[in-house]
Amino acid sequence: MTNPADLDDLLLYLSAPHPCGYFPDRLATTLIVDPQADMSSALYSQLSEQGFRRSGNSVYRPHCLHCQACIPCRLDVHAFAPTRGQRRIWNKNRDLVARSTYQPDLAEHHALFQRYIQARHAGGAMDAPEENPALEFLTSRWSDTEFHEWRLDDTLIAAAVTDRLEDGLSAVYTYFAPEQQARSLGVYAILREIHLAAERQLTWLYLGYWIRDCAKMSYKSQYQPLQILQHNHWQDFAHFPFAKEASGAVDNPSER
Known part of the structure; x- marks a missing residue:
């Protein structure tokens, strides 16, 4: 367990304003941990909290002066109860063969990742033709990062990347074959991450940021019971007035 004093000793830097990745008419600023810090999986677990x-x-x-739209969220995996639609998606994909690995075939993953990006986010920052740079953001030199693969007839059709934390899993990214849209593989990947965290006796699945007015980030409210970080305290999502209207958000579980 990391000593809280270690967090107090960290240097943090505030970035210059840059284009927001979620709202094209806004600028964002980002709080960045000192790149020279002695980062570890244990320390990152504390920072995730x-x-x-x-x-x-x-x-x-995110650390924007006039916008607090990016709200950290996490799911209690042991209290999670799938909806009827989520159970259908789980059953629909029972024919897939699952594997978790620390040493994926990067060429195979790059090919799937590029197909996904070109179908969903063509022209974006991650639409890179190079063999490996597009995948560099998925791993780090200090994280406990695992690739979860799902195959159909030996063909990789979906992958989810997670970091192991002291109290849970952190969902990094999900990508899948765009022609398999009917399988709702993004939803399925999250359901499998929930199952995996519970199976490993972990408490939380950290889902990144919930953004109320951004369709590609608001889907996370479909997974309950969700907690959100407000005023430096984790609180139940259901207690907030926006919870009811957020329950109908469209799923797009790749962005985190």
Whole structure:
């Protein structure tokens, strides 16, 4: 367990304003943990409890002066009860063969990742033709990162990447074959992550940021009971007035 004093000793840097990745008419600023910090999986676990995420080796948290739309969220995996629709998706994909690995075939994953990005986010920052750079944000030199694969007839059709934390799993990214849209593989991947965390006797699945007015981030409210980090305290999502209207959000579980 990381000593809280270690967190107090961390240097944090505030980025210059940059285009927001969620609202094209806004600028964002980001709080970044000192890249020279002696980061570890244990320390990152503590930072995750404070709403930080990682991209590659970089650990960050949104810190915008006039916008607090990015709200950290996590799911209690032992209290989770799937909806009827989620149970249908689980059953629909029972024919897939699952495997978790720390050493994926990067060329195979890059090919699937690029197909997914070109179908969903063409022209974006991750639409990179190079063999490995597009996948660099998924792993880091210090994290306990695992690739979860699902295959149909020996063909990789979906993958989810998670970090192991002291109290849970942190969902990093999900990508899947765009022609398999009818399987709702993004939803299925989250359901499998929930199952895996519970099976490993962990408490939480950290889902990144819930953003109320951003369709690609608001889907997380479909998984309950959700907690959100407000005023430095984790609180039940259901207690907030926006919870009822958020329950109908459209699913898009790749962005975190």
